[in-house]
Every structure is written in structure tokens, then in C-alpha cells.
Amino acid sequence: MEKTKIIMDVDTGIDDAIAICLALGSGAFDVLGITTTFGNRKVDVTTKNTLKILELIGKTNIPVSKGAAKPIVKEYFSPEKSIVHGADGLGDMENPLPEPTIKETGMSAVEFMAKTLAESDEPVTIVPVGPMTNVATLLMTSPELKPKIKEVVVMGGSMLKGNASPVAEANIKQDPEAAYILLHSGVKIRMACLDATWNGYVSFDELEDWKTDNKLSRIFYQMCGIYSEHYKLRMKNPGLAMHDSMTLAWIARPELVKSEDYYVTVDIDGRYTYGMTVTDVNRVTGEKPNVTMSTDVDRVPFINMIKEAIARLSSEMK
Numbered sequence: 001m002e003k004t005k006i007i008m009d010v011d012t013g014i015d016d017a018i019a020i021c022l023a024l025g026s027g028a029f030d031v032l033g034i035t036t037t038f039g040n041r042k043v044d045v046t047t048k049n050t051l052k053i054l055e056l057i058g059k060t061n062i063p064v065s066k067g068a069a070k071p072i073v074k075e076y077f078s079p080e081k082s083i084v085h086g087a088d089g090l091g092d093m094e095n096p097l098p099e100p101t102i103k104e105t106g107m108s109a110v111e112f113m114a115k116t117l118a119e120s121d122e123p124v125t126i127v128p129v130g131p132m133t134n135v136a137t138l139l140m141t142s143p144e145l146k147p148k149i150k151e152v153v154v155m156g157g158s159m160l161k162g163n164a165s166p167v168a169e170a171n172i173k174q175d176p177e178a179a180y181i182l183l184h185s186g187v188k189i190r191m192a193c194l195d196a197t198w199n200g201y202v203s204f205d206e207l208e209d210w211k212t213d214n215k216l217s218r219i220f221y222q223m224c225g226i227y228s229e230h231y232k233l234r235m236k237n238p239g240l241a242m243h244d245s246m247t248l249a250w251i252a253r254p255e256l257v258k259s260e261d262y263y264v265t266v267d268i269d270g271r272y273t274y275g276m277t278v279t280d281v282n283r284v285t286g287e288k289p290n291v292t293m294s295t296d297v298d299r300v301p302f303i304n305m306i307k308e309a310i311a312r313l314s315s316e317m318k
């Protein structure tokens with residue numbers, strides 16, 4: 001299978017960690033590197049969590065470069081403990097993953113992205129699954145590299161309900177100006193938004209299987225305690241949304257995700273709607289569509305992709 005060259009941009013948290021495993025366990029991707037950003041937790045924490053996950057699954061050759069500590073314009077507020085990902089960003093497990101022994105590259109996320117794009121012999125897909133600050137900064141500082149970006153497949157946004165405010169999705173709400181820059185950059189964008197990712201869930205019963213499937217699934221089972229509670233008690237969702245993994249499944253198996261091309265922008269100055277993705281579903285603006293928005297997902301094969309990737313990585317773990 002022809003592997004898609006990608007750079008993942010993460011704010012590792014729990015669903016980011018699972019997405020990293022899907023990227024590295026599916027066989028569909030040539031992961032050129034992973035860059036990190038603030039988001040679910042502070043960037044030092046999301047970077048350390050990314051290194052922990054790579055070391056856990058034995059993929060210590062994947063370069064990790066630390067990125068933005070704050071949004072482009074506003075300040076970053078990080079609660080002491082995320083109600084979704086825990087204080088440590090990986091579910092505050094009783095037996096947390098060990099401190100990483102592998103190190104970051106020492107380059108910034110944007111330096112790594114620019115260098116990798118410049119040196120690649122073919123255009124690269126960028127997969128942001130946190131606030132889009134790094135990719136927006138890249139687009140502002142190195143616009144000449146746009147032809148080396150095959151597409152940006154981002155987890156973010158929603159056409160209806162929000163999760164970080166009544167109308168705004170978390171990754172965009174954390175840096176709406178960055179999302180605005182990306183959406184109006186002219187690069188090809190697919191947006192795995194909440195309208196689909198909420199349907200891309202591991203059911204609470206399916207999660208129980210993770211307890212006994214294999215060594216790695218058992219670790220994720222333990223990691224998902226807080227995450228599961230959030231979806232069961234607060235979101236009243238039928239399962240744990242695998243938001244970030246949907247970007248990768250969409251690239252590897254496009255038939256799994258339904259989508260529509262729309263004109264989408266971001267509200268960057270609304271009092272109640274700051275960070276809302278405004279989607280011209282009825283095409284009333286006359287603006288040309290600039291985003292392919294996900295509208296639904298074929299849930300079972302999507303979740304099976306994740307399970308299979310975790311099982312493959314688990315079989316390779318020492």
C-alpha cells in the first residue's frame with residue numbers, strides 16, 4: 001500500500017495518543033515527524049506525553065518537535081486538571097507511563113515543519129489534532145512552502161453544537177485566529193468536525209474488550225477512565241469519541257467518512273460565538289467552498305481500524 005507522508009501536530013491528550021497509535025500501527029502512513037502544541041494541557045506536558053507514548057510503543061525513531069505554548073493573539077488558560085484528559089493529560093492512571101528517556105529534536109515545531117516540507121521530494125499531508133497555532137504560524141512565515149503541503153486534514157470545528165462553548169469546538173476555541181488563518185490560506189483542507197467525530201465512538205461495552213484484548217489496549221483501557229466518564233456522564237454520548245483518529249482514518253480509508261464541501265470561516269470577535277466555525281451549508285454567501293467538512297462516519301470499521309492498529313503495535317512491543 002502506498003504510504004501517505006504525514007506530519008502530525010498534537011496536544012497529547014488521550015485521543016491524540018490513540019491517534020498516534022493509529023498513525024504508527026495502521027501501515028498506511030509514513031510519519032515524518034510529530035510536532036506538539038498547547039491545548040489539552042501545557043505544551044511541556046503534551047510534548048512529554050507524546051514522547052511517553054512513542055517510547056511505550058517502541059517508535060523512538062519518530063522525531064518530536066515542541067511547538068506553541070500559547071495562541072497567536074490571546075492568552076492560554078490551562079486548568080489545573082482537564083475534566084476530559086486528567087491533570088497529566090493521559091488519564092491520571094494509577095500506574096502512569098514512565099518519564100520518557102527519548103528527547104525532542106530541539107527544533108521548534110514550525111522549524112521542523114518547514115525543514116521537512118522543504119526537503120520532502122513530494123507534498124506532505126499535515127494532520128493537526130490540537131489548536132492550529134503551529135500550522136498557522138508556518139503558513140504566515142513560510143508561504144512559499146504551500147505547494148509542498150498536499151493537504152491539511154484537521155480535527156476541529158463543528159457545524160452545529162460545540163464542546164468548548166455552546167457553539168465552539170475545543171481545538172478552534174483555543175486559538176480561533178490560527179484557525180482563521182488556516183481556513184483562509186488557500187491550502188486544501190479536510191476538517192474532521194464534531195458532527196462526525198461524536199459518532200466515531202468506542203462504545204462503553206466495546207471499551208470493556210480493550211481490558212483483555214492485548215497489553216497495549218489494556219493500558220489504553222486504564223487511560224480512558226476519566227475520558228469514559230466524561231462521555232457517559234457529561235456528554236451523554238453512547239461512547240468515547242475518537243475525535244483525533246478520524247483524521248487518519250479519513251486519509252487511509254476515505255470511504256468511511258461522509259463529507260460536503262462548504263465555505264467555512266471562524267468567528268474571531270463574537271461575544272458568545274468566539275471560536276465558532278461558521279459553515280455556509282445553504283450556500284447563501286456566494287463564497288467558494290474552502291473546506292471539506294465531515295458529516296458522518298461508518299463507525300464500526302473506523303473503530304476496528306483503531307483496534308487493529310493497537311493490536312499490531314502491542315504484538316511488536318517488548
Ligand code: RIB
Pocket residue numbers: 011013014015016039040129130131155163169170171243244
Ligand atoms: O474537540 C476535540 C479535540 O479537543 C480533540 O483534539 C481533543 O484531543 C481535544 O484536543
Ligand code: CA
Pocket residue numbers: 010011012013015016039040129130244
Ligand atoms: Ca487533540
